[in-house]
Amino acid sequence: MAAEMAAASVAAADRRVPVSVLTGFLGAGKTTLLNWLLAQPEAAGAAVLINEFGEVGVDHLLVEKVDDNVVLLDSGCVCCSVQGDLVKALKGLFMRALRGEIPPLRRVLIETTGLADPAPVIHTLLEEPFIAERYRCDGVLTAVDATHGLEQLGSQREVLRQAAMADRLLLTKCDLADEHGRAALAQRLSELNPGAGQIEVRGGVPASGVAALFDCGLYDPGGKVADVAQWLGEERLRTQAQAAAAAPMAWRRGAAPRRPAGTPQRHDEGIESYLLCFDEPVQWFGFADALGLILQVYGERILRVKGLINVAGDPLPRVVQCVHHVAYPPSSLPAWPQRPPCNDRRSRLVFIVRELPRSEVDTIFASLGGLTPLAA
Ligand SMILES: Nc1nc2c(ncn2[C@@H]2O[C@H](COP(=O)(O)OP(=O)(O)OP(=O)(O)O)[C@@H](O)[C@H]2O)c(=O)[nH]1
Secondary structure, X not given: OXXXXXXXXXXXXXXXXXXXXXXXXXXXXXXXXXXXXXXXXXXXXXXXXXXXXXXXXXXXXHOXXXXXXXXXXXXXXXXXXXXXXXXXXXXXXXXXXXXOOOOOOOEEEEEOOOOOOHHHHHHHHHHOHHHHHHEEEEEEEEEEEOOOHHHHHHHOHHHHHHHHXXXXXXXXXXXXXXXXXXXXXXXXXXXXXXXXXXXXXXXXXXXXXXXXXXXXXXXXXXXXXXHHHHHHHHHHHHHHXXXXXXXXXXXXXOOOOOOOOOOOOOOOOOEEEEEEEEOOOEOHHHHHHHHHHHHHHHHHXXXXXXXXXXXXXXXXXXXXXXXXXXXXXXXXXXXXXXXXOHHHOOEEEEEEEEOOOHHHHHHHHHHHHOOOOEEO
């Protein structure tokens, strides 16, 4: 406790802009938590960077408080394009605030994709010269789904890394999980990351309030399992190798190879995403029947489904969200987006799957829902 208070006061004296990294696996509840967070007075003036996996971003449409301070990182997963997208976005925000185009930056929140490895993001915040001079990593907040997390910790390397690197572990969907499941997940997480505070989240609201999420102190790999320092070390090697590869030929002699031995493959190669589009407004019951059957039959292989549906007779876009076998209650956006691509009012549904051919999904939509999905 004393150490935490000391770390928080060192951070308070630091004039750099605090950055919170919100991570967690696909569908764990990051955007839901972000929406709650942005409505809190403590988050006033925060800029938000949202990154998504999949061909069409939906998350930024679901963030309720969208303004000039929300930036979509849309050229791939942030952990793969960190040097491009993330650095560019943070530099851009800083310069816009400096020129007075946006209010002074009080805080930045980064929502990573569900498949992101947080290591390159943290490494960039700690070591990229321009960024590290102006921003400080104020906390890695990892959402872990209390209904699916235990199984995902065993099957997805990303989930393990996201949990091990966390400063705070947010056990989401505790309102849906049974007591036994919550306790088993909490136990597994405390083995993986004994130093991180665990906070239960129900309906997107953390039991701790905002206080426990901000001002976590300067990021300290030393307080975590040894793997974390090793992963950050691998990022350093990777960045050096990339810099060497980008340098003129004469400087490259003796440089490290592009992908240093022992550095991990970023994403599980079995995972892919595809986008289904429906041109005409869909009949909700046929659509819901078909989607229900797809989840029932293929739920194990479906990591995430989300999208906006143009339902016949409904003027508002309906938001569909699923994780494995579970379809969450649909909601509606207050209006159709004004910007492309979703302003054309076609229904768009993103599937993120493991080894599930698109043709299987198409067949069920066609036979049960009378719908012929088009590739985008
Ligand atoms: N009951 C309940 N539902 C939740 C909770 N948190 C999130 N959900 C639901 O879970 C679904 C996925 O939540 P999101 O917040 O979109 O998850 P995400 O982590 O942002 O998803 P990706 O960005 O696709 O990885 C949505 O339908 C949410 O309403 C929670 O604490 N309780």
